[in-house]
Amino acid sequence: MSAEVVLQTEVVGRRNEHLYFALRNPKVAIGLGIVLALLVLGLVGPFFLSDSPNEYVGPKSEAPSGEYWLGTTYFGQDVFTQFVHGLRSSYLVGALGGGISFVIGLAIGFAAGYRGGMVDEILNMITNVVLVLPALAVLIVISSYLEVRGVVTQAVIIGIFSWPWVARAVRAQTFTLRNRDYVDLARLTGKRAPQIIMREIMPNMASYLLMSVILLFGGAILFAAMLDFIGLGPTNAVSLGTMMQQSMAWSSLHLGMWWWFVPPGLAITLIVGALYITNVGLDEVFNPKLREM
């Protein structure tokens, strides 16, 4: 029993230490800073700007100015308003799509890794199948049959197809963790599988899971942007991807309207890039070996 007590306090100690180093790691600080700044812009911005980003508010094809910070579209819509609303959709898709794929991947990975045997064989097979399916192509076919597409439906179908690598990694980690002493101990004291997974196994791969969530979040945003760009974006909302699609459809390139296509792509790059950098920073926090490098 004393071994267990020691272990518990060590986990707590390590968590505090991680938090301490995480906040001090410049990569984590910069990455999170960018992600949060754009998030706040997307959350708060719409309250100060128009509720309907597609409204024709001003002169057509106007370059950025004091009044229209990012200029206007070919039709006279305010690009900045669209941008802010687009940020909102992107974060929503990222959180929801990433969240769904995380939950699926986690469930399948734990089930396969903890149960093993036949369950594992079958789940592993399914994982590998979804892994080789070219997700974007499948998503395009499915989306194109939907007459009405919302940000939420988009997030759901993205989530359904992007979980395999999380499942694989969780499965592998569970395999190694499930035979540890403290898991055996928990099993002997009569705890049941879900409880053991939640209490004993998950905390020991928390750092890994956190990093997976971050990658899934970024991946879902990229996926959504690609779908939107092909014209399969939400039919009722503005997103960063649809902005790019519209700008290309109305030849902003030839008209030199860079303010229309630069901001949305730049925002996606910033968000996803910042997420990756946060991840690298977190990796350094969780693996002290990397800190010195």
Place this chain on the structure above:
Amino acid sequence: MTLEVEDLQVHYRTMKGDVRALDGVSFSLADGEIVGLAGESGCGKTTLGKSLIRLDGRMQHVGGKAVLDGAELPIGDDRAMNTHRWKEVSIIPQYSMSALNPTRKIGKMIAELLRSRGKSYREIKGELVHRLELVGLSEKVLDNYPIELSGGMKQRVVMVLSTLLDPSLLIADEVTSALDVTNQKAVAETLVRFRDMGFVKSMIVVTHDLSLVYQIADTIMIMYAGRIVEKAPAETIIKAPKHPYTKALIGALPEVGLEHGDERLQSIPGKPPQLLNPPTGCRFRDRCPLASDECAEEPPVVAVDAGHEVSCWKAED
């Protein structure tokens, strides 16, 4: 004397500060001597072994020296150490099972390694095959990839490879802990044989397992929290230990000669001190049943008998 280590200090550099994993270690090793190094997990055994052959990126040589065959080892100078490695100091690492490049045939890897050290594989191959046969492996393993061998076979390959150039000093770090009992015994005997046949001059055998090291070592050193607390002939350490820590270790052993006891070391109540900011005075004080006021001072090293040194205020009692 093959090896003389004097006041060796090696630290791990971390964000929080220096971990003093070796804090003033001194000992010597006679020609042909096998010395066992034992102590609880984290006391610095591996660090001591590595310090004598290769510091990793986070280790820093802070002070002290090691003299091998009359010449000082350039411990802190990675490049200068290179000429000594394998030829004069060699190691059988803790991780023998994974020490061989998985994607190279064993023979090819050895050939490439030898060539990179300016040796001719062709000239040495005869001896290599001879030694492989000595440990019960056929020449054919040279044509195998590591995964084609069992764990025990890989370990024997590593033992032969590490000693191929007849080093003066061999460090064997936990070479038996991953093996089952029969293999443990075979490996231990092989180590002794290598010494007897002159493949290596002297040896430091790092282990958790006092009963095993008792069978092969001439001398045993007990380490605690970055220091050596007792050194004596194997017999003496087991039968008449002086240091309270050693006594606790031995007391934890059910009966000498039985084939277990490795995990027993942990059953001493309490935990060893942090090496980040180690306490002053005797480091065993917190857990020592005999501790008294004077133990707040650094205990002296007392030679209680020929070849028996103890660093404890109560050593003479």
Place this chain on the structure above:
Amino acid sequence: MGRYFRRKLLIYGLTFFIAVSINFAVPRLMPGDPVARMLTRNSVSNLESSEAMRGYFNDIFGLDVPLWKQYLNYWVALFQGDLGVSVFAFPAPVSSVVADALPYTLALLLPSILLSWIVGNAMGAMAARNKFLDNGALPIGYVLTAVPYMWLAILLAWVGGIILGWFPVAGGYSFALTPAFTWTFIVDLVHHWVLPFLSLFLVALGGWAIGMRNLVIYELESDYANYLQALGAPNRLVRRYAFRNAVLPQVTGLALQLGVVVGGALVTEVVFAYPGLGSLLLNAVSNQDFFLLQGILLFIVIGVLVFNFLADIVYVLIDPRTRLGLEGGQS
């Protein structure tokens, strides 16, 4: 080794089966009547052919035929190479429409995948051994992997095509030319190819470089590397081993990343109006040409599976562990 390939083939077979089944099921499960939608939409522009189309689709989606029979017919047709008829290119069969576009996509994909893999791995390996290089290359690598494919394509088109005017920004070749085996035409073809290729190449490059860097660093920390160094092996030898071993997972990665790169190629083609599968897909989507859409998906799935299988073979050839069949490799 036999086991390894059997497993792989089972997975690929299953994937193909599932992709075809998705193709079959999606139009029948979705709310509304896609055929009707497709027809109303196209009969406006294509009055004369709409009657013929209606007849054709009623055959395929025949309401009086039970579902399982439709499913069976679907497979039979598939094995006869019949993917249905394109609506927007009526009455051209889907297979020929796709076959016309395929070479363009392959011409973009294959070089960009292989070159980015090779160059990326080389750069990653260099970054892993040089701290100075690492500090410069790593952020660039991360930015490149974070860029949405189409945005980099747009930027390249804008800078290289519009501002500098060095390259054309649309099409696979100039309107004025007809495809022929002439010098002028080939030069024109390459001229149109450069920007979309570069765009795909750059985005993929970052990922490979980062992956390789991390793998090499990991290998350099591994037990065998430590042991070699303890025996005084020069860095040269250790690095060579580390590099060789780090390349292996990158081969698997090549197969796994393929789906993503194909997606990237699709949107990149859309940006450059490059006449490959991507532009075809856009047409199919905007014309609600579902047969064409599904045909494209099927081609992509088959391509990805074939490529995966090739990667598996390469992997077996270069990694003794899978070759010896003792560990089964990554499945």
